[in-house]
Amino acid sequence: MNQESIKLIENYYAAFNAGDMDTFLNLLTDDVIHDINQGKRETGKDAFRNFMGGMNDSYKEELVDMVIMATADGKRAAAEFVVLGEYLETDEGLPEAKGQKYRLPAGAFFEIRDNKVARITNYYNLQDWIAQVSA
Template identity: 45%
Template sequence: MDALKIVKDYYAAFNDKNWDGMLALVADDIRHEPNQGEPREGKELFTAFMKKMDESYEETLTNMKFYVSEENDGTIAAEFTVNGIYNKAEDGLPAAEGQAYVLPAAAFLKVKDGKVVRVATHYNLELWIELVS
């Protein structure tokens, strides 16, 4: 299966809240580089992150655009709009009261041997805080 198809399936599973389907597409040694904080190494830490996110946020991604590297080396960039609801506060962030938000974001993914081995997500945290405050 080619990298673009895997990445599209990964995000389709995300939008369907099919966490098992999404996790089936990531490698055991996945490297997750969040917008803030230290990278996570391994499927176990990535799974814990996804569970925490699912408890705090309801998100759907729209306006998806994908870009394949010229080298065709499994690197895919994704640009999208995050449509979310903030349900449970996290440390250091505003109180959660079911606030809705719409936020532009992007990610860089790497696919190797049929699995996502890297996800690096980028968005404007200050804008998100403004939107939910």
């Protein structure tokens, strides 16, 4: 496994957990591709910044139990983790937010270019999340 790519993804998630959006965004290429779970594809750092702004308004999350893997050439990586979250503000088309807490297994796939994240694809079970915040 490529340790440089693993370190990049570790830094990416450490910045996320710290709420350090400047560092988080600086780990992305300018033309980063973001495949949103069960949603559309967005391209560019500005689109990702806007997405994260909405996420940070609606959710408070910490990622734990992180396992990161990378290909030998360092061009691809993957991470498996658990999202510990709190639903703060209602997200359009989703159940009403009332501060519900949730625990959600998730994963992500990455393409890496020039030691930056060039693509991120996130996966989690949306129906599981909906059931947790609707209970």
